[in-house]
Amino acid sequence: MSGNTRAAYLLPYYLWIVLFVAAPVVLVFYYSLFDVDGHFTFSNYAQFLTPVYLSMTLSSFWYALLITVCSLLVAYPAAYLLTRTKHKQLWLLLIILPTWINLLLKTYAFIGIFGTYGPVNAVLSLVGLGGQQLLFTSSSFVFVSVYIFVPFMILPIYNALEGLNPSLLDAARDLGASKWTAFRRVIFPLTLSGVRSGCMAVFIPALSLFMITRLIAGNRVITLGTAIEQHFLVTQDWGMGSTVAVFLILAMAIIMLITSGTKRRVRHGK
Amino acid sequence: MANKNRFGNIYLVLVFLVLYAPILYLMYYSFNSGGTMHQFEGFTLQYYKEVFADTRLIIIVINTLVIALLSSALATIIGIMGALAIHQMQNRRVRNTLLSLNNVLIVNPDVIIGASFLILFTMVGIKLGFYSVLLSHVAFSVPIAVIMILPRLQEMSPSLVDAARDLGASRMDVLTKVILPFIKPGIYAGFFMALTYSLDDFAVTFFVTGSGYSTLSVEIYSRARQGVSLSINALSTLIFLFTVLLVVGYYFIMRKANRNGKKEPAAEMGVPR
Numbered sequence: 001m002s003g004n005t006r007a008a009y010l011l012p013y014y015l016w017i018v019l020f021v022a023a024p025v026v027l028v029f030y031y032s033l034f035d036v037d038g039h040f041t042f043s044n045y046a047q048f049l050t051p052v053y054l055s056m057t058l059s060s061f062w063y064a065l066l067i068t069v070c071s072l073l074v075a076y077p078a079a080y081l082l083t084r085t086k087h088k089q090l091w092l093l094l095i096i097l098p099t100w101i102n103l104l105l106k107t108y109a110f111i112g113i114f115g116t117y118g119p120v121n122a123v124l125s126l127v128g129l130g131g132q133q134l135l136f137t138s139s140s141f142v143f144v145s146v147y148i149f150v151p152f153m154i155l156p157i158y159n160a161l162e163g164l165n166p167s168l169l170d171a172a173r174d175l176g177a178s179k180w181t182a183f184r185r186v187i188f189p190l191t192l193s194g195v196r197s198g199c200m201a202v203f204i205p206a207l208s209l210f211m212i213t214r215l216i217a218g219n220r221v222i223t224l225g226t227a228i229e230q231h232f233l234v235t236q237d238w239g240m241g242s243t244v245a246v247f248l249i250l251a252m253a254i255i256m257l258i259t260s261g262t263k264r265r266v267r268h269g270k
Numbered sequence: 271m272a273n274k275n276r277f278g279n280i281y282l283v284l285v286f287l288v289l290y291a292p293i294l295y296l297m298y299y300s301f302n303s304g305g306t307m308h309q310f311e312g313f314t315l316q317y318y319k320e321v322f323a324d325t326r327l328i329i330i331v332i333n334t335l336v337i338a339l340l341s342s343a344l345a346t347i348i349g350i351m352g353a354l355a356i357h358q359m360q361n362r363r364v365r366n367t368l369l370s371l372n373n374v375l376i377v378n379p380d381v382i383i384g385a386s387f388l389i390l391f392t393m394v395g396i397k398l399g400f401y402s403v404l405l406s407h408v409a410f411s412v413p414i415a416v417i418m419i420l421p422r423l424q425e426m427s428p429s430l431v432d433a434a435r436d437l438g439a440s441r442m443d444v445l446t447k448v449i450l451p452f453i454k455p456g457i458y459a460g461f462f463m464a465l466t467y468s469l470d471d472f473a474v475t476f477f478v479t480g481s482g483y484s485t486l487s488v489e490i491y492s493r494a495r496q497g498v499s500l501s502i503n504a505l506s507t508l509i510f511l512f513t514v515l516l517v518v519g520y521y522f523i524m525r526k527a528n529r530n531g532k533k534e535p536a537a538e539m540g541v542p543r
Contacts, residue, residue, distance in 0.1 A: 009351065010351050010352075010354065010355045012347075012348045012351055013348055013351040013352040013355050013412075014355070016348055016352070016409065016412050017368075017371050017372075019390075019409075020375070020387075020390075020409035020412075021371050021372075021374050021375060022371070023390060024383070024386030024387060024389070024390050025374075025386065027386055027389045027390055027393065028382070028385065028386045028389065031389055074285070077278075077281060078281070078282060078285045081278045081279075081281060081282050082282070084278065085282070091282075093517070093521060094286065095286075095289070096517070097513075097514070097517055098289050098290065098293060100466055100470070100513050100516065100517050101293060101506075101509070101510060101513050102469075102470055102472075102486070102487055102490065102506070102509060103470065103472060103487075104472055104487050104490040104491050104494065105293075105296065105490060105502075105506040105509065105510075106292050106293065107494070108296070108490065108494045108502060108506070109292030109293065109295050109296045109506075110292060111307075111494065111498060112295065112296075112299065112307030112308070112498060113291070113292060113295055115307065115308065115498075117306070117308040117309070118307070118308055119295075119308070122308075147288065147289075147292075150285075150289070151289070200377075204377065204379055205379060205380070207379065208379030208380065208381040208382065208473075210381060210473070211472060211473070211476075211491055214495070215491075215494055215495065224381075225379065225381040225473075228381045228382070228385055229381060229385075229476075229477075232384075232385050232388060232477065233476075233477070238389065241385060242385070242389070245381075245382050245385055245386070248379065248381075248382060249378075249382060252377065252378070252379070256377070
């Protein structure tokens with residue numbers, strides 16, 4: 001084969017990069033400059049900078065942060081305890097298994113669980129708190145999102161903890177560090193890369209969730225993702241939708257820059 | 271010490287309970303003759319019969335499987351080329367650029383991928399339906415395949431290729447008789463991963479299906495929005511069993527791939543969205 005044919009067989013891959021990586025991003029930027037009637041305008045950007053959209057962006061970030069922090073609080077101890085179990089492989093597999101089940105189905109289950117006659121309400125009335133409206137609240141939205149994202153947080157932290165050199169811990173203990181000090185000064189800082197990639201794996205999707213907001217939060221929570229979906233598929237205002245997308249892309253790029261330097265394999269938790 | 275251990279175990283058990291509760295809940299009520307997701311009245315297989323009698327649903331399941339198999343096969347082929355392209359790149363900077371471009375679709379939120387593909391397909395003039403869904407699934411599966419294959423390629427000793435060349439193998443022979451067999455576990459892993467991504471995807475598909483064509487997650491979404499129907503429960507029980515089979519299959523592939531390796535297979539398993 002000559003050099004030319006050698007390059008030719010790689011062509012599909014390069015074509016993929018141009019068509020499906022570069023072009024879509026360019027098109028989103030391009031579309032953000034047009035209004036509903038197809039006129040060139042900057043009005044979408046002006047509109048985005050009004051309080052309505054800014055407060056939505058802010059609340060979207062706030063929920064994403066809340067979801068990330070809650071996931072971390074649940075996941076770190078779980079990952080730590082997992083590394084201490086006997087049959088690590090099996091337990092880890094059991095943590096991973098639910099993530100392979102369609103997200104929609106899990107979300108759908110919560111419609112029943114949080115429903116007016118669901119088990120959670122049954123327990124609440126048993127305790128004497130009476131029936132509560134659980135579905136279509138922001139707290140149920142946060143709970144379901146954390147439920148969905150926790151395994152994605154556990155995995156990278158688990159990998160970081162497993163990669164830890166145990167002799168470092170022994171050394172810390174030998175030097176008189178208490179268990180807590182050893183954790184705070186040795187274990188946690190050394191697993192920070194896992195924590196960081198876990199947070200990335202949760203924060204970015206949490207910014208753009210839209211079906212959980214629809215099914216569980218009943219439009220009470222509007223994230224950037226919901227706004228994009230709304231503009232593209234309901235109001236057909238692609239320009240405005242693209243503008244929101246542009247800001248989401250920018251936000252992501254900034255987050256990436258801040259956390260850059262860490263090895264990132266987001267969904268693989270490596 | 272023992273006390274602390276017990277506390278830890280309780281915590282872990284609690285996490286597992288919460289993790290599995292919704293799934294078991296769905297499965298349990300799929301047998302409820304009462305027709306609701308509360309108050310179990312009696313055992314019935316009625317909803318399973320409904321699922322199997324629902325031709326529309328069965329067509330959708332077939333659609334989903336066809337899309338998943340086709341798109342992951344195509345994505346794996348393109349992924350092999352991509353991994354080779356990145357691997358062969360001598361210039362570090364170009365190589366890193368290529369790698370970052372490769373990962374754009376992995377870190378990009380689904381909504382943006384969906385919306386931008388919708389723009390792309392309408393601009394190019396591809397009708398929304400089977401082809402737009404297939405293309406977008408191929409598109410978002412390619413980087414996953416690359417990421418699963420590339421490490422195997424980097425593990426390969428370059429002298430292996432040199433030896434083959436010295437013995438008179440053509441480029442094509444080197445590729446088909448040396449490189450491809452060596453990276454086979456990575457190729458399988460990539461294919462499997464792409465398969466699960468495709469089966470699981472909702473957000474991207476939702477944007478590019480148009481009317482008339484549907485995949486399972488899009489269908490579940492529209493049914494769930496209409497309210498509770500126990501045939502979804504029956505369906506999800508069936509999907510759960512199928513998923514367990516897939517995971518076990520994938521686990522064994524990874525174990526085979528890592529047999530003499532140092533990494534544990536479960537830790538290597540990627541997680542679909």
